[in-house]
Amino acid sequence: MQMKADVGNKAESLLKLSAGGFVVPAFTVVTADHFRNHRKKPNRADLVSTWIDKEIMIDPSKTYAVRSSGNKEDSTNASFAGLFSTYLDVSGKKDIVDSVLKCWDAVDNERVVSYCQTKKIDPQSLDMSVIIQEYIAGDFSGVAFTMNPQNGHHDQMVVELVHGSGEKLVSGQVNPDFFEIKVSNDSFEVISERKEQKLFGDTGARDLFLNDLIQKIKIVQAHFQSPQDIEFTVKKGTIYFLQSRPITFFNFTGFDSVWTTADFRDGGVSSAVVSPVMWSLYGNVFKSSMEGYFRYLGLLNSFPKEKLNWYRVLYAKPYWNVELVKEVQLQLPGFREDTFDQDLSIPKVYEGRGRESGWGLGKIIKAIPVLLKISSGFSKQEAIAENWINTFSTIEKKWQQLDWAKLSDSDLMKQSKELYDEYFRLECDYFTTIYNASNAKMFFLETLTAIQKKVDDIHYTELIKSMDNLSVLSPLNSLQDIAAEIQKDPLVLSRVIKIMDNNSLATEAKHAQIIALRPELGRLINQFFEKYYHHSTKELDLRVPRWAEDKSFFYGTLKSTLANPVDAAKKPYKNPSLDKIENYFSGNALARIMNKSAFEKRLARLKKFLWLREEVRDRSTRMYFFIRQWLTFLNLKFQVDDMFFYLTVEEIFEFIEKPVNRGRIRAAAAETKRYARGFERFKNPNEVGLGALVAKTIIADNQKSLSGLACSPGIVRGTVRVLKSIQDSHTLLKGEIMVVPYTDPGWTPLFGLTSGVITETGGLLSHAALIAREYSIPAVLNIPDATEKLKTGMQIELDGSSGRVLILSDV
Numbered sequence: 001m002q003m004k005a006d007v008g009n010k011a012e013s014l015l016k017l018s019a020g021g022f023v024v025p026a027f028t029v030v031t032a033d034h035f036r037n038h039r040k041k042p043n044r045a046d047l048v049s050t051w052i053d054k055e056i057m058i059d060p061s062k063t064y065a066v067r068s069s070g071n072k073e074d075s076t077n078a079s080f081a082g083l084f085s086t087y088l089d090v091s092g093k094k095d096i097v098d099s100v101l102k103c104w105d106a107v108d109n110e111r112v113v114s115y116c117q118t119k120k121i122d123p124q125s126l127d128m129s130v131i132i133q134e135y136i137a138g139d140f141s142g143v144a145f146t147m148n149p150q151n152g153h154h155d156q157m158v159v160e161l162v163h164g165s166g167e168k169l170v171s172g173q174v175n176p177d178f179f180e181i182k183v184s185n186d187s188f189e190v191i192s193e194r195k196e197q198k199l200f201g202d203t204g205a206r207d208l209f210l211n212d213l214i215q216k217i218k219i220v221q222a223h224f225q226s227p228q229d230i231e232f233t234v235k236k237g238t239i240y241f242l243q244s245r246p247i248t249f250f251n252f253t254g255f256d257s258v259w260t261t262a263d264f265r266d267g268g269v270s271s272a273v274v275s276p277v278m279w280s281l282y283g284n285v286f287k288s289s290m291e292g293y294f295r296y297l298g299l300l301n302s303f304p305k306e307k308l309n310w311y312r313v314l315y316a317k318p319y320w321n322v323e324l325v326k327e328v329q330l331q332l333p334g335f336r337e338d339t340f341d342q343d344l345s346i347p348k349v350y351e352g353r354g355r356e357s358g359w360g361l362g363k364i365i366k367a368i369p370v371l372l373k374i375s376s377g378f379s380k381q382e383a384i385a386e387n388w389i390n391t392f393s394t395i396e397k398k399w400q401q402l403d404w405a406k407l408s409d410s411d412l413m414k415q416s417k418e419l420y421d422e423y424f425r426l427e428c429d430y431f432t433t434i435y436n437a438s439n440a441k442m443f444f445l446e447t448l449t450a451i452q453k454k455v456d457d458i459h460y461t462e463l464i465k466s467m468d469n470l471s472v473l474s475p476l477n478s479l480q481d482i483a484a485e486i487q488k489d490p491l492v493l494s495r496v497i498k499i500m501d502n503n504s505l506a507t508e509a510k511h512a513q514i515i516a517l518r519p520e521l522g523r524l525i526n527q528f529f530e531k532y533y534h535h536s537t538k539e540l541d542l543r544v545p546r547w548a549e550d551k552s553f554f555y556g557t558l559k560s561t562l563a564n565p566v567d568a569a570k571k572p573y574k575n576p577s578l579d580k581i582e583n584y585f586s587g588n589a590l591a592r593i594m595n596k597s598a599f600e601k602r603l604a605r606l607k608k609f610l611w612l613r614e615e616v617r618d619r620s621t622r623m624y625f626f627i628r629q630w631l632t633f634l635n636l637k638f639q640v641d642d643m644f645f646y647l648t649v650e651e652i653f654e655f656i657e658k659p660v661n662r663g664r665i666r667a668a669a670a671e672t673k674r675y676a677r678g679f680e681r682f683k684n685p686n687e688v689g690l691g692a693l694v695a696k697t698i699i700a701d702n703q704k705s706l707s708g709l710a711c712s713p714g715i716v717r718g719t720v721r722v723l724k725s726i727q728d729s730h731t732l733l734k735g736e737i738m739v740v741p742y743t744d745p746g747w748t749p750l751f752g753l754t755s756g757v758i759t760e761t762g763g764l765l766s767h768a769a770l771i772a773r774e775y776s777i778p779a780v781l782n783i784p785d786a787t788e789k790l791k792t793g794m795q796i797e798l799d800g801s802s803g804r805v806l807i808l809s810d811v
Contacts, residue, residue, distance in 0.1 A: 151254025
């Protein structure tokens with residue numbers, strides 16, 4: 001049957017399984033419009049019977065399964081498990097009609113109404129479609145979870161099996177055979193089992209079946225793009241799929257440490273499922289730079305080598321070991337767990353300030369060698385970062401001029417390794433610059449905290465504003481220059497808009513026509529792509545074209561800018577916190593002598609490292625452009641579609657050097673691609689592990705305020721514009737408050753239109769916070785599910801100083 005909007009989630013799942021080529025017993029659906037139109041009518045049985053006569057050829061030799069398929073059933077947030085009705089082995093039209101009516105009536109069940117109240121679902125919003133499906137009397141049946149819901153391990157599956165139909169299993173009538181299975185790319189291991197049903201005579205028969213099932217359900221998860229709870233039955237060796245729905249609950253505490261995506265998710269490698277080659281690139285850099293920096297400081301002497309697990313991939317996204325990092329940093333004076341967590345938007349799972357090392361004399365004396373290394377490291381890393389900034393143009397020119405297609409096989413390998421080595425050194429130094437920025441902040445906050453005890457209403461976010469010549473701000477300034485050039489001449493403006501509105505033209509054709517309108521306009525636009533070629537709508541997903549390769553985002557943003565003219569990009573700002581501190585020093589001679597110099601030096605150093613961080617990040621982004629060019633060339637040279645985006649760096653070099661291994665590597669890439677696709681729609685937890693499980697707060701429908709992290713001061717009232725992805729950016733109007741999952745440098749041009757920013761992730765030093773402060777735009781970050789709780793068109797008040805968002809009116 002054809003896909004319809006009102007078949008319900010269970011039937012829609014069956015339709016998708018059928019479309020994916022999986023074996024599904026034949027079925028049809030009594031759609032929800034019949035439920036809405038006929039369920040209260042006295043002749044409803046006759047109406048359903050007439051529909052069956054018209055739509056289904058009832059085979060008297062067969063029996064049928066009649067199953068509910070509600071519009072809210074088997075959804076990501078509500079399963080309605082066991083609340084609606086299923087009738088098996090039904091024969092004859094009369095019994096089928098009766099079963100359909102019972103499925104309809106189950107909507108009014110008291111347990112259903114109670115469940116709706118718990119899940120904040122209006123019972124009146126429930127619709128009920130009904131599946132009529134050929135009944136397969138299976139030899140045995142089962143349920144499979146493609147990811148272990150009890151511990152959150154993505155590389156484990158759980159399978160339960162019973163003789164006969166699966167109804168005995170889901171209703172809890174019998175104890176099933178149970179298998180907990182660890183799964184890798186090309187093998188599996190049963191790590192726990194219970195033999196209640198004794199379905200298999202030996203492990204050989206068991207493993208033969210499990211291998212068949214595992215391969216199929218891996219593909220099911222990839223098909224639905226999230227971990228699945230799957231029901232199936234097996235008849236004469238054939239696996240028939242009866243249902244697949246998202247797993248709705250996981251316990252994520254089953255890890256030996258606490259792992260986080262903090263600082264990776266705010267526009268980074270964990271903001272979405274990115275090209276898996278990035279897992280390898282980032283992992284190599286993170287492990288080397290983090291361990292290298294801590295060893296340089298002498299902080300790892302008491303840690304055994306086997307404990308130094310810094311990085312792993314979970315749910316197709318990189319995580320890092322935050323518990324290990326905290327344990328290392330607790331050796332430093334002045335470390336506070338709550339401040340550390342707040343900076344990274346990690347939720348508190350402890351009371352008060354958490355663990356802290358303090359500034360005691362004994363602690364300071366013991367840490368003097370470390371503190372001296374940190375202090376000397378500042379100047380050393382500043383010089384390294386500035387060297388990258390000053391010399392990168394030479395590196396950039398080299399890779400821009402290289403023609404990969406002209407290289408011999410030996411030169412290809414040589415240049416590939418040279419590119420990777422240069423990337424690795426730059427990226428390690430970028431990460432080390434970030435670590436130094438974090439320590440610079442720690443030293444500055446120690447000074448600031450003492451001043452805050454003497455001076456009221458001092459805000460850290462105000463003090464770190466106003467950094468000059470940030471590369472990340474330049475695209476918006478250049479975009480506004482282009483808009484101003486177009487607006488000089490009304491005729492040119494009308495012609496540009498007409499070209500951009502012509503949907504029959506490809507983006508490159510629009511580009512050619514627009515730059516030909518006026519020489520100066522053409523120069524400015526071409527200069528834009530020459531300078532900002534490396535940016536992208538997803539900068540750390542190497543599969544995504546850069547601005548130079550796909551100009552559609554530029555022209556979409558230019559169109560919005562022309563329709564909603566903006567003021568000068570950077571607004572003058574008087575820093576009230578700095579003024580108060582200056583007044584305090586002016587009126588207090590002792591404080592001026594004791595603290596003023598340290599305050600100024602530490603603030604200047606912190607701002608310097610924040611600036612260096614952004615500038616080296618810009619060079620890093622340029623290097624990723626060349627990495628993307630390299631991988632794209634390799635895909636073309638070896639005619640392997642997009643395979644190289646799904647390999648580790650080590651596998652790439654092995655593929656080039658050792659042709660004999662290419663078959664195995666191709667298979668590994670295909671498996672990695674399937675694995676990555678299997679988590680595209682999975683909302684992964686930001687933290688997993690001991691103590692990381694935090695009860696999710698249920699937000700009442702009438703809640704009028706939300707709280708997050710105050711990241712850029714100021715208060716603004718305005719209209720909400722929810723942008724689930726950067727592809728929605730063309731809908732943003734001047735003055736609206738932008739509500740987004742995250743931002744990265746590719747989003748920067750939108751800051752010229754928005755009057756406020758709300759994100760679901762991010763901390764005080766994240767991209768969104770930095771850009772908002774530089775443009776004096778109020779910003780509140782780290783409001784979980786903000787893009788769901790706030791709706792486009794809502795009127796809100798955003799307070800970037802307190803972190804509060806007040807809903808003034810709904811839509």
